[in-house]
Amino acid sequence: MTETDFILSDFNTSKITNGSVTWKTPSNIALVKYWGKQEPQLPENTSISFTLDACFTLTTLEYKLKNRQPELVSGSHNEMLKQVQHDVNSFNFEIYFEGEKKDDFKPKIQKFFERIAQYVPFLKAYDFVIKSRNSFPHSSGIASSASGMSALALCVMSLEKELNPAISDEYFNKKASFLARLGSGSACRSVEGELIVWGNHPKIEGSSNIFGVKFPYKVHENFKNYHDTILLVDEGEKQVSSTVGHQLMYNHPFAQQRFQQANDNISKISEVLQNGDLKKFVEIVESEALSLHAMMMTSNSYFILMKPNTLKIINKIWAYRAVTKSNICFTLDAGANVHVLFPEAEKETVNNFIINELIQYCQENHYICDRIGHGAKRLSNI
Numbered sequence: 001m002t003e004t005d006f007i008l009s010d011f012n013t014s015k016i017t018n019g020s021v022t023w024k025t026p027s028n029i030a031l032v033k034y035w036g037k038q039e040p041q042l043p044e045n046t047s048i049s050f051t052l053d054a055c056f057t058l059t060t061l062e063y064k065l066k067n068r069q070p071e072l073v074s075g076s077h078n079e080m081l082k083q084v085q086h087d088v089n090s091f092n093f094e095i096y097f098e099g100e101k102k103d104d105f106k107p108k109i110q111k112f113f114e115r116i117a118q119y120v121p122f123l124k125a126y127d128f129v130i131k132s133r134n135s136f137p138h139s140s141g142i143a144s145s146a147s148g149m150s151a152l153a154l155c156v157m158s159l160e161k162e163l164n165p166a167i168s169d170e171y172f173n174k175k176a177s178f179l180a181r182l183g184s185g186s187a188c189r190s191v192e193g194e195l196i197v198w199g200n201h202p203k204i205e206g207s208s209n210i211f212g213v214k215f216p217y218k219v220h221e222n223f224k225n226y227h228d229t230i231l232l233v234d235e236g237e238k239q240v241s242s243t244v245g246h247q248l249m250y251n252h253p254f255a256q257q258r259f260q261q262a263n264d265n266i267s268k269i270s271e272v273l274q275n276g277d278l279k280k281f282v283e284i285v286e287s288e289a290l291s292l293h294a295m296m297m298t299s300n301s302y303f304i305l306m307k308p309n310t311l312k313i314i315n316k317i318w319a320y321r322a323v324t325k326s327n328i329c330f331t332l333d334a335g336a337n338v339h340v341l342f343p344e345a346e347k348e349t350v351n352n353f354i355i356n357e358l359i360q361y362c363q364e365n366h367y368i369c370d371r372i373g374h375g376a377k378r379l380s381n382i
Contacts, residue, residue: 046199053373
């Protein structure tokens with residue numbers, strides 16, 4: 001599919017005057033990382049992620065048809081596109097996050113609406129109220145933009161489904177992933193589960209730069225019900241946003257080598273996920289985590305998102321693995337918090353290790369027990 005396949009050509013908003021929709025959408029944790037992009041939100045390298053379960057965003061989109069002249073209520077895509085192109089400030093929405101009105105979130109949502117308007121031109125026909133909350137700390141490096149933007153994209157797609165009931169579930173999910181990507185790149189990996197690939201890759205059938213796809217091959221039993229315990233080393237907002245971090249890849253001296261490394265690791269981890277080689281999985285995942293932060297530390301300007309306790313946790317994990325031969329490993333997102341990954345077969349012993357040895361390094365001993373999830377769910381209105 002191409003971008004033009006996602007353009008809504010004909011619709012009639014006069015039949016859908018008001019309503020609301022709620023989606024619960026998970027975060028995700030990349031095993032092979034995406035770091036560096038081209039416009040519009042296209043990845044420099046392929047990535048693959050576990051969809052999470054306990055870390056999610058809950059978003060309700062309330063919509064009400066504006067009082068408009070009849071010719072603006074319905075029409076062809078070309079007619080509405082003219083309006084989009086000549087009226088860039090006509091989106092009308094309010095946003096509430098965890099019960100508080102958040103005008104400082106509006107510029108990001110405005111930019112998102114501007115990017116997707118040509119694909120969902122009905123946006124300007126409605127007034128919106130967006131109500132959202134997270135099950136985890138916002139902007140602390142647990143991919144809140146991924147779950148948040150995918151939740152909003154799914155709400156928008158639910159409104160499109162009301163306007164065009166004939167669209168298939170497959171089209172719905174692909175377009176939701178496509179729209180979410182235009183809000184936050186990694187958000188395209190939060191629509192479905194359990195393993196999602198984003199970015200064209202010759203070894204991954206059906207892979208695409210414009211939306212995420214399910215890992216298309218049979219996954220070994222070793223990776224079923226995989227666990228991810230997130231150690232909240234720092235619950236505060238990151239010092240450097242992911243957006244800024246991606247921009248610093250444009251003139252990075254090691255950018256091309258990094259993109260090649262990531263694409264090579266996609267080939268390797270694809271085989272591992274099928275053959276069940278846990279030792280090789282650990283090697284790839286930890287290398288990817290450290291490579292991501294190495295790129296941050298060698299950017300211009302450079303920055304470090306890890307904290308001293310991040311390193312203490314990593315060293316504790318390495319020491320434990322050396323003694324026990326466990327398949328525990330860590331990965332990091334663009335933040336200080338540590339994702340501790342381990343198979344279902346080791347949940348009791350590893351959980352004991354986490355409680356006894358690792359949570360002391362968390363802020364106020366806070367941590368989240370998570371595991372692989374199955375993707376976003378539409379909920380009854382709340």
